[in-house]
Amino acid sequence: MFKKYLFIIVCISLARGQEPGTGTAVNRAVDYTETIVLVDKNCIDGEYILGPKESFFEPNDFPSIQDLVDSYNSNNYMAFIYGVLERRYPTGKSIIEQAGGQSAVDKWLWNSGSASSVLSQLGLVVHEIGHGIDQTNPENWYFISLDPNGNPLSFTTPGMHGEITTSSSPMYSIERSLTLDDDQNWKRPPAQSSEITTSNEWGDGPFGCDENYAETYLNGDPYNSTFEGGDQGYNMLIEEVVQYINSIACAYYFQDYYRASSDRHAMYTWLWWNERYLRKIRTENTDQYEYLFNNTKWLELILTLWGRAWLYLSTDFPGMQPDSDYLHQLVQQPEMLSEIQRIRDACGCDNPVELLPDQTGISDETVNNANVKPVSHFNYPNPFMNKAHISLVLNHKQDVRLDIYNSKGCMVQTLCNGQLDKGTYAFVWDGRDSNGAESSNGVYFYRIKTDRSQYKGKLIKQDGTR
Ligand SMILES: [Zn+2]
Incomplete structure (x- = not known):
């Protein structure tokens, strides 16, 4: 557990990632030395992590659905499904409505006997129905969310027509199973099946990586005539990203x-x-890479999905941990993150600023409000990791409150509560609660509230003996 959080800090702290410039040189395939952030507050991934009609709730603020659970009637599971989604994830409701409602649900909901059973299946139901609505349009668009008028926020991205690997469509020009040939594949854990015929078969990574998913989605031999999941191109990889965001939501x-x-x-x-x-594709299939980069819709789609995924991945609440932290680390390798940064660069986002964990984008006025700006919130790396440094830059005089919370949401300590003049301030949390007692090691959150803004961020408390 602990290593996982530590790794987040490492990645965020790494301002510069190096990419060995391998393969065919296109203009973007040079060594990458620009600033890399996980989610860029100043770019599309930071702006559109929420659909315009969505609100992001923390678990303590989830709208109650207990009345719907208590009055659940298995004859009216549709009213229940719409009711709970409307309150907590309206995008899911919209997806079901677009697919025709009950007839779509009935294809995927296998047990409507109880409210808890339905709730446990909702992710799958919305995911699968989401695939269905994305496939109904011949242009193969991706439904993301709703716009403020209730219209679909969706992307129609070019180059995806056709269904087989022999298609001449640009975005089919390499099969996703060919990523099995890359220099990352050895990091996968040993796969559980012998069906992988493309290349290295499996990697040497520790337990818990992608064995459950690769078998279904990535594996497949693009050179034989049998059409398998892995033979599909980039569009179907992205289609799964779209739907897994619905699953994780x-x-x-x-x-x-x-x-x-x-x-x-x-x-x-x-x-x-x-x-x-x-x-x-950047290093080995320049045509497809250029095609992607010349189509703004693709760039916007990739960044939108990236930001939305991290909205949920950045939450640290019971039950949301990955099976291991290994994949978490693989995604955040600087050389991997640089691929996303290249897309941001192509969108003209040349001033990357990390979107802090738990900050939400479009609905959060702090994004456009520079009254207060935490400039440093982690104390890494040094032996005094049980002290956290939090700095603020204030553009004008204002009321500021800075509190520390534990992972259960209980306030531990207040570091500041009063009016501050314009200027730069540094606060140190020594790891003690308001009674002066040493807090246990673990994850904490800070919250900065001003007249008009609110910032949250994560802190790691760790003594020097771990
Ligand atoms: Zn799927």
């Missing part, structure tokens, strides 16, 4: 009724494969 929003971790695990897997695919 449902897992997140209904975590108080059921606990699922595999959705999070899958999300990491898809993001890692996406990075690998981008790198593969």
Whole structure:
């Protein structure tokens, strides 16, 4: 557990990642030395992590659905499904409505006997129905969310027509299973099946990586005539990213009724494969890479999905942990993150600023409000990791409150509560609670509130003996 959080810090702290410039040189295949962040507050991935009609709720703020659970009637499961989604994940409701409602649900909901059973299946139901609506349009668009008028926020991305690997369509020009040939594949764990025929078969990574997903989605021999999942091109990889965001959103929003971790695990897997695919075409298939970069819709789609995925992945609440932290680390390797940064660069985002964990984008006025700006919130790396440094830059005089919370949401300590003049301030949390007692090691959060803004961030408390 601990290593996982530590790794986040390492990655965020690494301002510069190096990429060995391998393969065919295109203009973007040079050594990458620009600043890399996980989610860029100043770019599309930071702006559109929420659909315009969505709100992001922390578990303590989830709208109650207990009345719907208590009055559940298996004859009216549709009213229940719409009711709970409307309150917590309206995008899911919209997906079902677009697919025709009950007839679509009936294809995927296998047990409507109880409210808890339905809730445990919601992620799968929305995911599968989401595939269905994305396939109904011949242009093969991706439905993401709703716009403020209730219209679909969706992407129609070019180059995806055709269904087989022999298609001349640009985005089919390499199969996603060819990522099995890349220099990342050895990091996978030993796969559980012998069906992988493309290349290295499996990697040497530790337990817990993508064995459950690769077998279904990545594996397949693009050179034989049998059409398999892995033979499909980039569009179907992205299609799964779209739907796994729906899966993980449902897992997140209904975590108080059921606990699922595999959705999070899958999300990491898809993001890692996406990075690998981008790198593969950048270095080995220049035509497809150029095609991608010349189509703004593709760039916007990739960044939108990237940001939305991390909205849920950045939450640290019981039941949302991945099966292991290994995939989490693979996705955040600097050379992998640089693939996303290249896309941001192509969108003109040349001032990357990390979007802090738990910050939400479009609905959060702090994004456009520079009254207060934490400039440093981690104390890494040094032997005094039980002290956290939090700095603020204030553009004008204002009321500021800075509190530390533990992972259960209980306030531990207040570092500041009063009016501060314009200027730069540094606060240190010594790891003690308001009674002066040493807090246990673990994850903490800080929250900065001003007149008009709110910032949250994560802190790691760790003594020097771990
Ligand atoms: Zn799927």
